[in-house]
Amino acid sequence: MKKQNINLYLASPRGFCAGVDRAVKIVEETIKKFGSPVYVRHEIVHNKDVVNSLAKIGAVFVEEVNEAPVDRPIIFSAHGVAKSVINEANQRKMISIDATCPLVTKVHNETVRHYNLGRHILLVGHKNHPEVTGTMGQVPKEFVTLIETEADALNVKVSETNKIAYATQTTLSLDDTAAILKILKSRFPDIKGPNSEDICYATTNRQTAVKSMAKLCDIILVIGAQNSSNSLRLVEVAIAHGVKVAKLIPDIETLEEFLNTFEAHTTPNIGLTAGASAPETLVQVLISKLKKNFEVNLLDHEVTKENVKFNLPKMLR
CATH class of the missing domain: 3.40.1010.20 (4-hydroxy-3-methylbut-2-enyl diphosphate reductase, catalytic domain)
Structure with missing residues (x-):
């Protein structure tokens, strides 16, 4: 036939992408430098084949820092982590290595900058995605509100409309995000955004x-x-x-x-x-x-x- x-x-x-490539290399190089096992908080990237291949050479994946022994390195995933996670590793005096994608770090830094300037941050992203959890964990929780949909953008209430900013998860759909930002910008003309778009x-x-x-x-x-x-x-x-x-x-x-x-x-x-x-x-x-x-x-x-x-x-x- x-x-x-x-x-x-x-x-x-x-x-x-370059961020994933870097995160995978960080795990490989950490194993070369410190021997195995090394511990990784959460999947280093969202792919089972990648996670399994790293597990074969000595990476152990855990959900929380306290599941790793204090005398072994801990690596934070490409999605980034809340400040509380880094603090926990520091308190345990662990060697911690940050594999957060530099483009996610940029969003973290912007979020902190807006907070330091007294602005409330509207974060466009998906609830419970590790990147969003990490970004929201950069500032006290009452200073950031998650916007998932156009309806959220239409209904969000902010006490001081001249003191707000927005940031976005890096892996969103460009078209969906544009629609949400259009609503936020029309509702809050003074809203501050990043100098260049957050979507990677x-x-x-x-x-x-x-x-x-x-x-x-x-x-x-x-x-x-x-x-x-x-x-x-x-x-x-x-x-x-x-x-x-x-x-x-x-x-x-x-x-x-x-x-x-x-x-x-x-x-x-x-x-x-x-x-x-x-x-x-x-x-x-x-x-x-x-x-x-x-x-x-x-x-x-x-x-x-x-x-x-x-x-x-x-x-x-």
Whole structure:
């Protein structure tokens, strides 16, 4: 039986961003310097394959600082942590290494700056996401309000409307965030924001690539974990821009299930991308799986080049 033809558009850029790359290297270099085990608070990035590969070389993942012994290094994840977490590690006299993405650190610093200037901060983001928890934990909780939706933006009450600022989670949808900020700026003309937008370059670039592929593709597959905010946003962006089917592929089993139900009588155009915490190895595995089932015409779909690099902490250089 002849294999069906498909056009596979491969998004570029895709996969690991500079912040994720740095966080993974921090764990690897900490193990090289201090031996194993080293402890990591929360998943270093939201991807099981990455977490499992680091566990194999000596990383132990814990939920809280007090689950790690005081005589071993503790690493804080790329999503950032509240000040209370850093204080706890300091009180226990632990060696702590911060793998927070520098772009998240920028949001932390802005939040603290607004607080120091007496402003109430409206943080646009998703409740319980570790990045949001970390950002909200930079200042006393009564000085920050979470805005998740346009309805929240319309209904939020602030006592001093001339003393407010906003910040955003770095992995949001550009379009959704723009709609929320438009409401906040029209309600509070004096609201202060960041000098440059908080949504990170990698989130922006991956979403731009998906929007561009959406014009060409019937289906878009996004490799990424179910708890990865930036990967989930890529699926939403694809659907919002007219793709009939957009699917998150967290593992090979999900891909197999998808391929089993996949039928198309014409040559379909499939777009493939990966969230900022998904390694390129998963992209290549998925391509080889598709090649087993289909005659694949692979097309590189590059929208921009990325050459951002972040330095490792001084302790590890």
